[in-house]
Amino acid sequence: xxxxxxRRVAQSALVLLIVGLVAFSMFTFVGDPIDNxxxxxxxxxxxxxxxxxxxxxxxxxxxxxxxLENAVQGNFGVSYRQGRPVSDILLERAPATxxxxxxxxxxxxxxxxxxxxFTAIRRNGVLANFIMSASLIGVSLPxxxxxxxxxYLFSVELGWLPSFGRGDTVDLGGWxxxxxxxxxxxxxxxxxxxxxxxxxxxxxxxxxSEMLEVLRQDYIRFAQARGLRERxxxxxxxxxxxxxxxxxxxxxxxxxxxxxxIITETVFQWPGVGLLFINAIQFVDIPVxxxxxxxxxxxxxxxxxxxxxxxxxxxxxxxxxxKGGH
Amino acid sequence: MTDPVLSIRNLxxxxxxxxxxxxxxxxxxxxxxxxxxxxxVGESGAGKSMAGNAVIGLLNRPAFISGxxxxxxxxxxxQLRGDTMRRLRGKQIGMVFQxxxxxxxxxxxxxxxxxxxxxxxxxxxxAEAEKRAVAALDEVGIPGAAERLxxxxxxxxxxxxxxxxxxxxxCAEPSLVIADEPxxxxxxxxxxxxxxxxxxxxRERGTAVMLITHDMGVIAEAADRxxxxxxxRLAELxxxxxxxxxxxxxxxxxxxxxxxxxxxGKARLHQIPGAMPRLDAIPEGCxxxxxxxxxxxxxxxxxxxxxGASNAACWFPLVGAEVL
Numbered sequence: 001x002x003x004x005x006x007r008r009v010a011q012s013a014l015v016l017l018i019v020g021l022v023a024f025s026m027f028t029f030v031g032d033p034i035d036n037x038x039x040x041x042x043x044x045x046x047x048x049x050x051x052x053x054x055x056x057x058x059x060x061x062x063x064x065x066x067x068l069e070n071a072v073q074g075n076f077g078v079s080y081r082q083g084r085p086v087s088d089i090l091l092e093r094a095p096a097t098x099x100x101x102x103x104x105x106x107x108x109x110x111x112x113x114x115x116x117x118f119t120a121i122r123r124n125g126v127l128a129n130f131i132m133s134a135s136l137i138g139v140s141l142p143x144x145x146x147x148x149x150x151x152y153l154f155s156v157e158l159g160w161l162p163s164f165g166r167g168d169t170v171d172l173g174g175w176x177x178x179x180x181x182x183x184x185x186x187x188x189x190x191x192x193x194x195x196x197x198x199x200x201x202x203x204x205x206x207x208x209s210e211m212l213e214v215l216r217q218d219y220i221r222f223a224q225a226r227g228l229r230e231r232x233x234x235x236x237x238x239x240x241x242x243x244x245x246x247x248x249x250x251x252x253x254x255x256x257x258x259x260x261x262i263i264t265e266t267v268f269q270w271p272g273v274g275l276l277f278i279n280a281i282q283f284v285d286i287p288v289x290x291x292x293x294x295x296x297x298x299x300x301x302x303x304x305x306x307x308x309x310x311x312x313x314x315x316x317x318x319x320x321x322x323k324g325g326h
Numbered sequence: 327m328t329d330p331v332l333s334i335r336n337l338x339x340x341x342x343x344x345x346x347x348x349x350x351x352x353x354x355x356x357x358x359x360x361x362x363x364x365x366x367v368g369e370s371g372a373g374k375s376m377a378g379n380a381v382i383g384l385l386n387r388p389a390f391i392s393g394x395x396x397x398x399x400x401x402x403x404x405q406l407r408g409d410t411m412r413r414l415r416g417k418q419i420g421m422v423f424q425x426x427x428x429x430x431x432x433x434x435x436x437x438x439x440x441x442x443x444x445x446x447x448x449x450x451x452x453a454e455a456e457k458r459a460v461a462a463l464d465e466v467g468i469p470g471a472a473e474r475l476x477x478x479x480x481x482x483x484x485x486x487x488x489x490x491x492x493x494x495x496x497c498a499e500p501s502l503v504i505a506d507e508p509x510x511x512x513x514x515x516x517x518x519x520x521x522x523x524x525x526x527x528x529r530e531r532g533t534a535v536m537l538i539t540h541d542m543g544v545i546a547e548a549a550d551r552x553x554x555x556x557x558x559r560l561a562e563l564x565x566x567x568x569x570x571x572x573x574x575x576x577x578x579x580x581x582x583x584x585x586x587x588x589x590x591g592k593a594r595l596h597q598i599p600g601a602m603p604r605l606d607a608i609p610e611g612c613x614x615x616x617x618x619x620x621x622x623x624x625x626x627x628x629x630x631x632x633x634g635a636s637n638a639a640c641w642f643p644l645v646g647a648e649v650l
Contacts (some may be wrong), residue, residue: 232442
């Protein structure tokens with residue numbers, strides 16, 4: 001088990017190193033930031049001075065090493081556009097994205113699993129079939145369109161919910177949260193639904209098909225033949241066996257929620273890292289883009305690591321060095 | 327003789343389908359007394375498992391009981407539905423399935439599966455259930471039962487897992503056990519152990535057993551009486567000695583003659599010509615008539631024969647026909 005964890009952590013580190021190389025390559029190969037930072041009336045002297053300040057005049061390997069050294073310490077340099085340390089900007093923006101992602105993730109997992117189990121158990125029911133048909137909408141409509149439709153219905157027509165922004169936030173020791181104010185909570189509803197709807201329908205359809213597969217197994221029949229209550233058969237015996245493949249997908253989808261927040265944040269002008277990234281692209285603000293790339297990959301890798309460890313707690317067959325034996 | 331534990335009367339199971347209804351179990355009747363093992367034999371598709379599933383109320387839809395009665399300990403159970411039927415399962419009727427590798431939940435420790443079953447049916451504390459779980463594993467011959475409670479199914483071998491399955495089926499002390507091909511998926515060397523274990527436990531507790539199998543060797547070894555099924559109908563029913571040594575129905579005779587025995591040496595095995603009819607093409611008259619070497623006009627045209635004094639559903643039962 002320990003050897004397995006160490007191996008997985010080493011693999012994760014390798015992945016991050018490669019992503020770091022890609023992120024760093026952007027500095028060298030994507031445009032020249034100096035053009036954007038200095039106005040029309042610049043002299044060669046100004047250019048050279050700024051280049052030296054930013055360390056852009058050094059050879060590639062040296063720059064890469066410096067980049068890694070700084071990145072590990074959470075230092076991604078200075079934003080070309082805002083002239084402030086990137087880490088400060090990210091820390092300022094991260095709570096908005098993380099809160100949005102957390103709420104959509106919980107919505108997606110909670111409703112996804114519940115509806116998946118429901119449609120599997122009542123697979124011939126009218127309501128279950130209706131939910132299955134409706135889920136096609138969630139799978140096939142693009143995120144931005146869902147966002148726009150929600151804004152049109154709930155903000156423009158009904159006027160119940162705000163169409164953009166985060167509402168009022170409360171600062172809790174550097175973490176600005178929108179959970180504590182009414183306008184913050186209200187502002188969260190539409191973006192969270194927009195971001196989570198696709199993941200929810202995906203999880204729901206996966207849970208349903210896995211659950212139907214498990215319900216056909218001999219051990220479910222044997223559980224029924226032993227007269228266990230229907231609830232125990234469905235949840236204790238069937239759902240647990242359903243979760244192993246479902247957790248893999250949920251793990252990947254959580255990463256995707258954070259990554260795809262870009263679109264939702266753009267539609268709702270949500271002041272998170274996704275919106276920051278979009279603005280950075282328009283300005284070729286490479287330190288911000290590189291830092292964002294690293295941040296997202298750390299999250300993906302971290303979530304996958306957690307998922308792999310979750311397998312062990314769920315499936316005893318994977319605990320290779322367990323007791324007993326044949 | 328006391329009243330039988332299980333009494334099936336004219337049981338009929340239908341499966342409605344797009345191209346008409348088929349009848350996998352057709353007018354089957356038999357009794358099983360306490361402590362008795364009734365072997366149910368037949369080829370694949372003869373309806374033997376379907377009858378067992380009907381008794382425990384686990385027919386897969388769209389199959390349903392379309393006629394007849396099932397009585398368990400003086401209670402009619404074929405009309406019970408939902409929760410009432412569920413309470414009978416495990417508590418009064420235990421079931422052992424064919425494949426021990428797939429009939430245990432891989433994610434739950436065997437102790438959990440045992441206590442869960444007992445707590446569902448018996449009014450006992452968790453500690454008491456755990457104590458009984460150890461006793462149950464011990465009884466089916468699992469060494470170090472107390473430590474094995476926390477083992478997962480994959481940590482047992484196939485034979486050991488079937489012992490766990492038997493412990494699970496018997497843990498709430500049912501009065502009837504349906505064993506559906508309990509040895510088919512096991513190594514030959516383990517089969518005999520499992521059969522003798524099943525027989526021992528049921529004798530001790532006076533449990534009635536419906537032993538469904540296609541293995542005549544298992545029947546000869548374990549059963550008291552045997553029911554031979556063909557195309558959903560009962561062909562012959564009688565004490566195991568009589569049926570094996572002196573079969574009355576030509577089908578049973580053919581079945582016995584085609585069982586490999588060491589005493590027959592290297593002689594070619596007998597074959598019954600043809601194959602069992604599909605359920606949607608059961609011939610008129612006696613279902614066996616196209617394959618029967620003794621068939622006459624009456625067998626082909628008259629309504630199907632009923633069980634007579636000879637224990638065989640045949641118009642012209644064999645008398646003293648020695649099995650080769």
